[in-house]
Amino acid sequence: MAELTHLDPEGRPVMVDVSAKAVTRRVAVAAGYLELDAPAAAALTQGGGPKGDPWSVARVGAVGGVKRASDLIPLAHPLAIEAVAVAHHWDAPNRRAWLRVQVSCEGRTGIEMEALAGVTVGLLVLYDMLKAVSHGMTIGPVRLLHKAGGRRGILTMPWEECPWSPGPGEG
Helix, strand or coil: CCCCCCECCCCCECCCCCCCCCCEEEEEEEEEEEEECHHHHHHHHCCCECCECHHHHHHHHHHHHHHCHHHHCCCCCCCCCCEEEEEEEEECCCCEEEEEEEEEEEECCCCHHHHHHHHHHHHHHHHHHHCCCCCCEEEEEEEEEEEECCCCCCEECCCCCCCCCCCCCCC
């Protein structure tokens, strides 16, 4: 059975010491969606609401979520983010507003938490942009699709419903 790396031998939380790890290129891709009721979906498809263009603000919010991941997740290492690409997709038949975040850096530890935080915060921002119209929205799921770099190499987790392939792309 795999051991939890963020616990010391006595079971107390610790930040993992990554100083001996090699610096490698790290890439992570995550995606998720916000499911909307009819009034929120109508506001989104009209391109705006009382607070402005929801997609633009959600994309900027996703970048902010990436940048603040180590502030939000207590044992996550602060990383020097080199690139963030955010994409959105409107799945009208299912009333799902999708976000995809790809993050990269050179570092000693993975960057998947930053990608997951970016998607989650971006979806929260989208909720905030549309809540003046309706609170009939559900966030998630949010999933890691791809990560590369480090000792595990490349991990790809397909998600059939997702409008994007799991690997790196244009964002």
